[in-house]
Amino acid sequence: MQFDAGSFEQVFTSCTFCSVPRPVEGLRALHRVLEPGGELHMFEHTGSRYFPFSLIMNVMTLLSRRVGPDMNRPTVENVKSAGFEVTQVTPVFLDVVKMISARA
Secondary structure, eight states: OOSOTTOEEEEEEESOTTTOSSHHHHHHHHHHHEEEEEEEEEEEEOOOSSTTHHHHHHHHHHHHTTTSOOTTOOHHHHHHHTTOEEEEEEEEETTTEEEEEEEO
């Protein structure tokens, strides 16, 4: 991204990080453009830790990643790996669709 570091107070994503080829790098780019203490708010689908959803999503990902999204990414862990402090994770649908809030 061609924005200066610290350009934004908040960043919002919606069903984005299933399709970003290198999600931690993409999240690091968002971290860079947020001002210190800036907020990241995400509405994302993620992998599931519950059977049978975990199995279904793993099988779906084998097919879906050939044409686009990974259905079962560990997005909360990716956010942490990118240097964010996760402040809230709110399940929207089971443990698959989540709202994730984090601070730079």
